Amino acid sequence: MTTPLRCVIVGTGSVAHFHARAVAAYPDAELVAVSDLSRDAAEAFAQRWGGPVVHDTLEGMLAAERPDVVLICTPPAAHRAQTLAAFAAGAHVVVEKPPAPSLDELDEMRRAAVTADRQLAVVFQQRTGTAAAHVRRLLQEGALGRPLIAVCQTLWYRDAAYFAVPWRGSWETEGGGTTLGHGIHQLDLLAFLLGEWTSVQARLWRLDRETQTEDASTATVTFADGVVAQVVTSAVSPRETSSIRIDTQQATVTVDHVYGHGHENWAITPAPGFEDRAAAWQLPEAEERSDHAPLLRDVFDALRAGTPLPPTADAPARSLELVAAIYASAAADGAVITPADLAVHPTHRSGFASPVADMRGVGG
Numbered sequence: 001m002t003t004p005l006r007c008v009i010v011g012t013g014s015v016a017h018f019h020a021r022a023v024a025a026y027p028d029a030e031l032v033a034v035s036d037l038s039r040d041a042a043e044a045f046a047q048r049w050g051g052p053v054v055h056d057t058l059e060g061m062l063a064a065e066r067p068d069v070v071l072i073c074t075p076p077a078a079h080r081a082q083t084l085a086a087f088a089a090g091a092h093v094v095v096e097k098p099p100a101p102s103l104d105e106l107d108e109m110r111r112a113a114v115t116a117d118r119q120l121a122v123v124f125q126q127r128t129g130t131a132a133a134h135v136r137r138l139l140q141e142g143a144l145g146r147p148l149i150a151v152c153q154t155l156w157y158r159d160a161a162y163f164a165v166p167w168r169g170s171w172e173t174e175g176g177g178t179t180l181g182h183g184i185h186q187l188d189l190l191a192f193l194l195g196e197w198t199s200v201q202a203r204l205w206r207l208d209r210e211t212q213t214e215d216a217s218t219a220t221v222t223f224a225d226g227v228v229a230q231v232v233t234s235a236v237s238p239r240e241t242s243s244i245r246i247d248t249q250q251a252t253v254t255v256d257h258v259y260g261h262g263h264e265n266w267a268i269t270p271a272p273g274f275e276d277r278a279a280a281w282q283l284p285e286a287e288e289r290s291d292h293a294p295l296l297r298d299v300f301d302a303l304r305a306g307t308p309l310p311p312t313a314d315a316p317a318r319s320l321e322l323v324a325a326i327y328a329s330a331a332a333d334g335a336v337i338t339p340a341d342l343a344v345h346p347t348h349r350s351g352f353a354s355p356v357a358d359m360r361g362v363g364g
Contacts, residue, residue, distance in 0.1 A: 124185065195223055208360060218233075243256040328341070
């Protein structure tokens, strides 16, 4: 491709600004149009980002603009229909996480991509950054020894006003609670670093918020190379942190941040007797932080070159399958769920609604 990528955005809420900034930073892409249910919101967004054309509907925008890439920044319930429309119009799709409210819908989106010979990229920007790439390489090459045990925490704080938004906190419109909406980021980074998961045991909790879905979850996840990970996700934690710890035979790897990480957030601590190897594990001198911009840059590079999506944007189902397994295990009172179980699961491929242990008021 020799001409700039013609990009459009559907949904002009807060996350869309990250997409617009990433498009603006890429020399061979341009934002040509936007669409939103609120015309006023779309107009204000367009004014902020150089005056792309405003359309009232996605269908009208696709017909008028014939874009190369559709950037989907709407709530999850809309993703399937919007993705299918974009593929039918001949565009590639970059969709915000979670990519869909169910695995069945994501499967349909992936099949549509193959049929249209287009690419489907999901935004999991925590995979990006030079530190994550460096640690992933060390783990894959066995430079740190075999990974043994991990801890993955997404401890965020969302007050009552957050859940007062009409589509939040409902199985029908949001698809899930804090596990799907928040924890999926760190789960995705954990799987990016450790590879394929093999089992999940989990519970869902409603601790303090007025919500139909969970405001906390706990899980044990095992991975193909034998790593055991404890996962905690919360929307009721005042001191927020997003953290991963991986203990290997030779070192401990940690990343502690909230919504994005740079080199200062990562540490590799050698085990006793392996201090002399620490110099070889140091992060690269050149730093790039995690962000939407490097993810979209890598995706755009692949689209222009006609090559497969990079590791920062491939495997669109991996983390959603992990989330689905957490919900499926909770629905079965903490039973073990494997990928084979999930592949033929009678309920949790079509949606994640699960019983939640309501702990509000327990203990007085």
